[in-house]
Amino acid sequence: MSGSPTPGQRLRRAWEANVLAIPGVFCPLVAKMAERLGFPAVYLSGGGLSASLGLPDIGLITLTEVVHQAQAICQATALPLICDADTGFGSSVNVERTVRQLEAAGVAGLHLEDQELPKRCGHLSGKTLISAEEMAAKIQAAVAARRDPNLVIIARTDARGVQGLEEAIRRARLYKQAGADVIFPEALESAEEFAVFAREVGGPLLANMTEFGRSPLLERSRLAQWGYRLVLYPLTALRLALRAAEAALRHLLTADHQRELLPQMYTRAELYDLLDYKGYEERDRRYFGLGPGRE
Ligand SMILES: C[C@](O)(C(=O)O)[C@H](CC(=O)O)C(=O)O
Numbered sequence: 001m002s003g004s005p006t007p008g009q010r011l012r013r014a015w016e017a018n019v020l021a022i023p024g025v026f027c028p029l030v031a032k033m034a035e036r037l038g039f040p041a042v043y044l045s046g047g048g049l050s051a052s053l054g055l056p057d058i059g060l061i062t063l064t065e066v067v068h069q070a071q072a073i074c075q076a077t078a079l080p081l082i083c084d085a086d087t088g089f090g091s092s093v094n095v096e097r098t099v100r101q102l103e104a105a106g107v108a109g110l111h112l113e114d115q116e117l118p119k120r121c122g123h124l125s126g127k128t129l130i131s132a133e134e135m136a137a138k139i140q141a142a143v144a145a146r147r148d149p150n151l152v153i154i155a156r157t158d159a160r161g162v163q164g165l166e167e168a169i170r171r172a173r174l175y176k177q178a179g180a181d182v183i184f185p186e187a188l189e190s191a192e193e194f195a196v197f198a199r200e201v202g203g204p205l206l207a208n209m210t211e212f213g214r215s216p217l218l219e220r221s222r223l224a225q226w227g228y229r230l231v232l233y234p235l236t237a238l239r240l241a242l243r244a245a246e247a248a249l250r251h252l253l254t255a256d257h258q259r260e261l262l263p264q265m266y267t268r269a270e271l272y273d274l275l276d277y278k279g280y281e282e283r284d285r286r287y288f289g290l291g292p293g294r295e
Pocket residue numbers: 024044045046047048057084120121122123186208210211213234235
């Protein structure tokens with residue numbers, strides 16, 4: 001392919017060079033912050049998007065909402081975006097449509113999981129799985145639907161919490177055969193399980209280091225040694241932002257003014273800088289100067 005690399009190519013090149021720390025970004029502004037700080041990629045978490053809409057992560061959000069947010073993030077930054085596509089919003093034909101729409105939105109990759117609809121958070125109990133064969137068919141549909149062969153199709157298996165590690169390994173092998181580029185074993189329960197899974201399945205692999213779940217919070221360097229190339233922190237920034245918002249709201253509820261909060265705040269100058277106010281103003285002036293009769 002000629003021209004500039006596609007988002008999928010950039011993501012692949014990045015993980016081939018380095019193990020990637022990939023933060024969940026709950027809005028385009030936080031994606032811009034991640035870009036500014038030098039992250040190599042960002043993640044749109046289904047749990048994070050649901051939560052930001054005031055909803056639990058149980059399959060309530062729609063493809064349209066996910067595509068809308070993915071597109072806004074892709075427009076706000078040049079970073080490759082990995083998108084949580086949940087179950088693909090239905091069967092194989094829904095998966096086709098999901099992949100086409102997310103690819104058109106500009107994502108670099110997406111993950112599909114083998115849970116039954118309605119899905120649950122991967123770290124809760126009470127999940128049910130579709131058959132491994134049905135999931136393999138969904139992966140095949142995803143692979144066939146992508147226009148860019150480098151769009152990264154990530155297969156997530158939730159089998160560990162339902163049928164155990166052996167079944168998670170069996171399914172992962174099947175999903176690889178079906179064409180998945182990366183395997184995402186959800187909710188493994190110990191460092192040893194991460195190591196065994198990697199040994200039995202082979203890379204590239206994604207590790208989900210979400211807090212307060214079933215998995216231990218392991219070091220990226222250790223995960224990398226086992227073959228995990230993508231390490232997700234889906235809700236870390238959201239959880240901390242929520243704590244900060246709570247403190248601000250509590251303060252406003254009782255205090256007479258908010259002056260003592262100022263040192264902890266992102267200033268107007270910092271916010272404007274992140275949003276590139278200056279650049280917009282300069283371009284506006286230039287266009288205005290170039291307008292008819294204004295030379
Ligand atoms: C990865 C995940 O699907 C997400 O939506 O970000 C969640 C994260 C979480 O709820 O901690 C999951 O692991 O199911």
